[in-house]
Amino acid sequence: MHYLLKTIPATAVLWLAAPALMAQEESTNSRFTPKELAIPASPVFDVMGVTPSQINRTADIKEFKVDWSFKSWKLSPNLAIQSQPIWEAFYNRRDLGKYQQAGRFMRRLAAVDVSIGSVQDENNDRRIGFAIKANLFKEKDPLMARELYQDLTEKYRLEKESLTASLKQTQEQLDTTTDIMAKPALRTQISSVEEQLNTLHTRRNQEINERAAVFVKEHWNASSLDVAFGRVYAYQTDSAGALHTLRLNRNTGYAGWLNGSIGLGKRLLLSGLFRTSFYEEELDFQLRNLSTGEEQTQKAVAANTLFSMGVNLRYGGSVYTFFAEFLYERKGLKTPLEALSDAFGTPDGFEVVGNSVKWDVVHPNTISFGGDWRISKSVIINYGMRCVFDNQWKFTTFTPIVTLACMMR
Numbered sequence: 341m342h343y344l345l346k347t348i349p350a351t352a353v354l355w356l357a358a359p360a361l362m363a364q365e366e367s368t369n370s371r372f373t374p375k376e377l378a379i380p381a382s383p384v385f386d387v388m389g390v391t392p393s394q395i396n397r398t399a400d401i402k403e404f405k406v407d408w409s410f411k412s413w414k415l416s417p418n419l420a421i422q423s424q425p426i427w428e429a430f431y432n433r434r435d436l437g438k439y440q441q442a443g444r445f446m447r448r449l450a451a452v453d454v455s456i457g458s459v460q461d462e463n464n465d466r467r468i469g470f471a472i473k474a475n476l477f478k479e480k481d482p483l484m485a486r487e488l489y490q491d492l493t494e495k496y497r498l499e500k501e502s503l504t505a506s507l508k509q510t511q512e513q514l515d516t517t518t519d520i521m522a523k524p525a526l527r528t529q530i531s532s533v534e535e536q537l538n539t540l541h542t543r544r545n546q547e548i549n550e551r552a553a554v555f556v557k558e559h560w561n562a563s564s565l566d567v568a569f570g571r572v573y574a575y576q577t578d579s580a581g582a583l584h585t586l587r588l589n590r591n592t593g594y595a596g597w598l599n600g601s602i603g604l605g606k607r608l609l610l611s612g613l614f615r616t617s618f619y620e621e622e623l624d625f626q627l628r629n630l631s632t633g634e635e636q637t638q639k640a641v642a643a644n645t646l647f648s649m650g651v652n653l654r655y656g657g658s659v660y661t662f663f664a665e666f667l668y669e670r671k672g673l674k675t676p677l678e679a680l681s682d683a684f685g686t687p688d689g690f691e692v693v694g695n696s697v698k699w700d701v702v703h704p705n706t707i708s709f710g711g712d713w714r715i716s717k718s719v720i721i722n723y724g725m726r727c728v729f730d731n732q733w734k735f736t737t738f739t740p741i742v743t744l745a746c747m748m749r
Contacts, residue, residue: 375402375482377560377658379720379745382407382420383471384457387570387595387615390418392710392724392741395613395652395665398564398601400451400475402427402483403718404748409459411741420457426450436483451475461574465587469572478564479603488551496544500537507533553658560658561603569596589700590646593619597648609654609661617646621673623680626696630689635696642683645672646702662711663724669704703736705729710741718747 378399381391390409402424409418427450431439439450456470507530514526574591575583586592597615604610621644626635650667673679676697686692710724721744728737 376400377480377482377556377562379405379714379747381722381743381745382422382455382457383453383473383568384422384455384469384570384572385409385420385459385743386568386599387471387597387617388457388459388467388469388572390459390741391743392712392722392726393652393663393665393708394648394667394706394726395611395650396599397609397611397652397654398475398478398566398599400424400453400473400478400564400566401747402432402450406746406748407457408744409741410743411462411739418457418459420455422453422455424450424453426452439483440486447481448475451478460577461591464577465574465591466577466581466583467572467574467591469570471568471570473566473568476565476567478562480559480562482552482555482559485555488555489548492544492547492551496540500540503533503537503540507537557658561601561606561609561654563600563602565598565600567596567598570594588620588622588641590617590619590621590702593617593646607655607657611652611654611665613648613650613652613667615648617648619644619646621679621699623676623683624696624698625676625680626693627686628691628693630691635693638684640680640684642673642679644679646670647672650706656711658714660711660713662709664709665707667706667708669702669706671702703728703730705731705733720745 376399378397379401380399381393381396382405385391385407386394386396390411401422405422407420407422409420411418431442431450433439439447442450452472452474454470454472458466458468460466510526510530510533514523514530517523517526571594572592574587574589576585576587577583595615595617597613599611599613601609601611621642623640623642625638625640627638628635646669648667648669650665652663652665654661654663656662673682676699677692677694679699680692680697684692706726706728708724708726710722712720712722714720721742723742724740726737726739726741727735728739730736
């Protein structure tokens with residue numbers, strides 16, 4: 341069984357999971373309110389760089405969410421869980437009055453979300469991390485759209501009172517009439533009124549759903565700005581998956597970033613990202629003895645930074661979008677020798693063999709393209725192709741990535 345689970349194609353999982361998730365959603369009597377304009381990637385996946393788009397659209401959610409990331413044909417255990425603790429503790433109520441009456445600062449706190457996740461990368465390293473994200477600005481808040489439902493509440497309250505009074509009156513007529521020819525018609529009328537009362541809640545929810553869909557469709561590309569912080573650890577593993585040495589490169593460190601989006605018309609969304617990552621860089625080099633000429637392998641660890649910036653353009657709507665993006669990255673210490681001079685003091689009688697200094701190379705230019713498909717109110721599939729180029733624009737790697745995100749409604 342374990343072998344079978346490891347070799348199930350990711351595509352089959354997507355097609356098998358999606359209908360089940362949609363069926364679960366349809367059978368659940370959830371709160372029919374548009375809580376989010378989009379389903380974004382979990383921030384921890386964002387800082388790990390395992391999402392189809394590395395410059396993701398900004399949006400805050402008000403539900404628990406789980407993300408799966410696939411970068412090969414096998415079903416890898418790459419998972420992230422995201423939640424909003426302040427929202428869950430203070431504002432997650434059927435009546436939104438408390439949230440709507442809260443001040444701007446408390447509503448911003450309610451948008452703070454926490455995510456934890458783990459992925460196994462192409463080197464078979466296990467990466468474990470967490471991230472915290474806060475919303476600084478959003479043009480549209482679906483939960484503050486009071487005008488969307490106010491008239492519906494009054495409309496269905498009055499209808500319920502009218503139907504209840506009609507049912508009571510008709511029942512009294514049936515109980516008191518002596519005309520046996522009138523009783524079948526009265527019973528039919530009672531059944532009709534009872535059916536209307538029984539479907540009242542369903543009809544109300546259906547109308548709310550229709551309005552919510554219109555709201556999301558109209559404002560899917562509303563502008564917003566997020567700030568986030570994340571921490572990731574990468575461990576070397578053995579064949580059994582046991583964690584061993586901590587990997588010292590860009591995959592282990594912490595980062596802070598700003599991510600903003602602005603709508604352009606009805607069909608376009610422009611997003612931008614600026615991120616600074618701080619990490620320790622392991623350097624390998626040869627040290628030569630000036631007296632004997634003997635060379636020996638040495639290691640050093642230098643503190644480094646990585647700057648990431650880019651733009652993403654999406655075209656589409658609330659159900660699907662297509663995107664193209666460009667991401668540029670560069671290290672704070674531009675060369676291995678510069679990093680080594682900061683981290684290592686050459687002892688007397690020795691010299692560093694200059695061309696032997698090695699570190700993990702970061703290729704600066706990445707072009708990605710892909711899209712997403714919101715197959716239901718709670719489930720979205722993201723897909724993308726990532727093309728990486730070196731500083732001479734020579735093509736180095738091509739990586740397809742798919743993620744599946746599900747809101748736990």
